[in-house]
Amino acid sequence: MKWSLYLGKVSGIRISVHWTFVILLGWIFILYYQQAQEIREAIMGVVFILSLFICVTLHELGHALTGQRFNIVTKNITLLPIGGVAQMEKLPEKPLQELWVAIAGPMVNVGIAALLFSFLYFSNKIPQTFEPEQFENLNGTGFWLNLFLANIVLAFFNLIPAFPMDGGRILRALLSIKFDRGKATQIAAGVGQIMAIIFVFIGLFSNTWLVLIGIFIYLGAGAEAAFESTKTTLSGNTVKDVLMTKYTKLLPEDTLEKAVALLLDGQEQEFVVAENDRVLGILTRTELIKGLTEFGKDAPVSSSMRRDYLVLDVDMPIQEVYEKLMSNSCSVAPVLDHGELIGIVDKENINELILVKTALAQRQAGKEAVLFH
Secondary structure, three states: OOOEEEEEEEOOEEEEEEOHHHHHHHHHHHHHHHHHOOHHHHHHHHHHHHHHHHHHHHHHHHHHHHHHOOOOOEEEEEEEOOEEEEEEOOOOOOHHHHHHHHHHHHHHHHHHHHHHHHHHHHOOOOOOOOOHHHHOOOOOHHHHHHHHHHHHHHHHHHOOOOOOOHHHHHHHHHHHOOOOHHHHHHHHHHHHHHHHHHHHHHHHHOOHHHHHHHHHHHHHHHHHHHHHHHHHHOOOOEHHHHOEOOOOEEOOOOEHHHHHHHHHHOOOOEEEEEEOOEEEEEEEHHHHHHHHHHHOOOOEHHHOOEOOOOOEEOOOEHHHHHHHHHOOOOOEEEEEEOOEEEEEEEHHHHHHHHHHHHHHHHHHHHHHHHHHO
């Protein structure tokens, strides 16, 4: 994700924080200072948020590391003011695998909460009665009580059986044991959207945050259902069905000026850089514009091309390709046969196939409806 500060790697997973996170910390500092009129309280507020986001990072690592056990690669985890986002190359298809990956995150929060409870219990810091005042400050016991409560809330919130929360994926995994994945997704998305409507209705009379959460859930459930429907439409097709053999290739020594001329003269926005049918990289419009700024129009395309690109096999299922392209900032991928470049596939061509198959399916459904009538 752009504008993110790299923090490090855990088990090969890149962890970064978005720059807007700094705004959150600044807002928290000002908020606590205005309430207490003390620098110490403001600093403790910032420390608490940082501690909470460490728990969020561990939550996302729970998903990612569990996914690694099923050969599911997580490229990176980005921390945002609204939480953490783990970018997986694909989601597990088998019900039990999806169940384990989805439930791992909330279980991390439950584990953290259990450790905090044990610390409070064995240090005799658990109050006899819980009063709201005990959670109003972040000094001493109050800090650990708030962190304990926050992890409980994180676990239960993520277990809401609605997309895009973990609970929605858990529900789909359980439904997939009996139904096919498409049907399971429809049911889980429907449950999520019903819950979203309830949240919005209750929120209108009580809490604005419930309205926002409801809208978030409703849109997330719809997006997940649409994505799964698209994958179902592509079922049975391979790269061979969308292979493009008419495209522009660039040589590594070609200038960026030539790439600009091709960009302005046609519909292509991403170009394969190859030599003797051996792919060397991909030049996207973003890299082209960046290269013009940094190196000038006379620089070779090799100075700006991407070297981290997706490579496809002609017999690879389009479902898998579509999922990988959706999680990749590069929308074109070269297709190799025994190491030789034979064509390319891009998102636009896959979308064309989706439109064609959808139209044919609608026509077939119309014919069946007429016959039934």
